[in-house]
Amino acid sequence: MKSDKEEKNIDAEEVEMTFEEAMEKLELLVEQLECGRMSLDESLDTFEQGMKLATRCRKRLDDAERRIEQLINEGGKIKSEPFNSKEETE
Amino acid sequence: MGIFTVSELNQHVKNVLRSEPGLQQVWVRGEISNLTLHRSGHYYFTIKDSKAQISCVCFSSVSRMIKFQPEKSMSILAFGSIDLYTVRGQYQLQILDMRPDGIGELYQAFEQLKKRLEKEGLFEIEHKKPIPKYPSRIGIVTSPTGAAIHDILNVAQRRLPVDLLLVPALVQGERSASSVANAIEMLNNTDVDVIIIGRGGGSLEDLWSFNEEIVARAIHNSNVPIVSAVGHETDYTIADFTADLRAPTPSAACEMVIPSSTELEKYIDSLIHRMIQSTDQKIKDHRTDLKYLHSRVQPEKFRDQVLQNYQKLDETASRMEYIISNLLSNKESFLREYAGRLDAVSPLRTLARGYSITMDTESNIIHSVNEVTEADDIEVMIHDGIIECSVRNVIRTDKR
Numbered sequence: 001m002k003s004d005k006e007e008k009n010i011d012a013e014e015v016e017m018t019f020e021e022a023m024e025k026l027e028l029l030v031e032q033l034e035c036g037r038m039s040l041d042e043s044l045d046t047f048e049q050g051m052k053l054a055t056r057c058r059k060r061l062d063d064a065e066r067r068i069e070q071l072i073n074e075g076g077k078i079k080s081e082p083f084n085s086k087e088e089t090e
Numbered sequence: 091m092g093i094f095t096v097s098e099l100n101q102h103v104k105n106v107l108r109s110e111p112g113l114q115q116v117w118v119r120g121e122i123s124n125l126t127l128h129r130s131g132h133y134y135f136t137i138k139d140s141k142a143q144i145s146c147v148c149f150s151s152v153s154r155m156i157k158f159q160p161e162k163s164m165s166i167l168a169f170g171s172i173d174l175y176t177v178r179g180q181y182q183l184q185i186l187d188m189r190p191d192g193i194g195e196l197y198q199a200f201e202q203l204k205k206r207l208e209k210e211g212l213f214e215i216e217h218k219k220p221i222p223k224y225p226s227r228i229g230i231v232t233s234p235t236g237a238a239i240h241d242i243l244n245v246a247q248r249r250l251p252v253d254l255l256l257v258p259a260l261v262q263g264e265r266s267a268s269s270v271a272n273a274i275e276m277l278n279n280t281d282v283d284v285i286i287i288g289r290g291g292g293s294l295e296d297l298w299s300f301n302e303e304i305v306a307r308a309i310h311n312s313n314v315p316i317v318s319a320v321g322h323e324t325d326y327t328i329a330d331f332t333a334d335l336r337a338p339t340p341s342a343a344c345e346m347v348i349p350s351s352t353e354l355e356k357y358i359d360s361l362i363h364r365m366i367q368s369t370d371q372k373i374k375d376h377r378t379d380l381k382y383l384h385s386r387v388q389p390e391k392f393r394d395q396v397l398q399n400y401q402k403l404d405e406t407a408s409r410m411e412y413i414i415s416n417l418l419s420n421k422e423s424f425l426r427e428y429a430g431r432l433d434a435v436s437p438l439r440t441l442a443r444g445y446s447i448t449m450d451t452e453s454n455i456i457h458s459v460n461e462v463t464e465a466d467d468i469e470v471m472i473h474d475g476i477i478e479c480s481v482r483n484v485i486r487t488d489k490r
Contacts, residue, residue: 020226030364033368054361057358060250066251067253070256071277072258
């Protein structure tokens, strides 16, 4: 898949982050920057890291990929399969 | 026996029903359901107990006389006659009078369970788990063909892309409560961040599975936060009270759980803006500091300092010179003045003007005639020499 390939190009640490973790980290970085107690070097590092996260989060918004699945119990075995509602197939 | 047309058959049944005295002018007790208050003033509804139901019609001529407003799930005593609505072949109670009868059975059951679970603490705020701000995978428990999933998918499409995991469940009928409870348990074994359970609007009995204890327990035992979205805005169920968050409708649940893409975009942009601004400020602050420090170590400033010191030194030196020369010239003029004054009082000057000084031979100045006698030798000093004299006579001038 296209998105999988792209993900591989991003830092390993960031790939593991969920959108929620990324947003929380981003909010934390912004607060740290705003409190102004960091050295200039730290500020610039934080800024760079924050911008990377923000770009990643924004990209996630435009990323139209979304999986819609359903869990079904087939003879005691639970499996998931793509879900197509009637409305969508029409 | 000939062949009836449907109309004839229905008419026949109608006649039979209407001629049966046991079905005329009867009282029946039950709970109102599927109520329609038609604009014409006619009321159409069913009354039911836990096992059966019967259609009722209350024409405006009667409904005008009734002193209360019938409501959904209201328990009533109805008085009327059994009739047949031939158009649909449906038998019904034609209401002649009705009155409220305490609280409906289902409603009573609802109230009892609510009270019991409340006492047990299932609705307590401290059991409410927070709903994640940015879920990435959402579990949904509802019918795969109902209005709820349709609404949810519709809303989800316009919001932050998230994965949806549906567990199809019965949301109506006898087995629905255990079906919903099972689905919740199933989703607890997946990686979903939050679960939405619910269904579209319906009558109280349609929504009943969400009022059952087994569903409330499943919600309470769930490790994943649960949003309950049952029926319409005005429908409150036990599931709503037990859930971590109540949404008025399934679409609203979706909106509450999945952040809006446009709002998030704006929010992220504002975060970017804040980062740029504070970093900018940081750089500006450092630039100001640097400027200040630079100004303090500037070499020109040192040279300037040295030159200023030179100037100060020169100034001091010339001031010293000035003071000393002043001092010298002062002393000189003093000297001149004193010399003049000394000159003025000098005996030599007096001598020069013709005066003389009389002295004895030892050069003591003779001030009085008493100091000399006749024949003494004296010396008279005048400006250009000394005259040695002998005293011939002494004349006292003060005796004259």
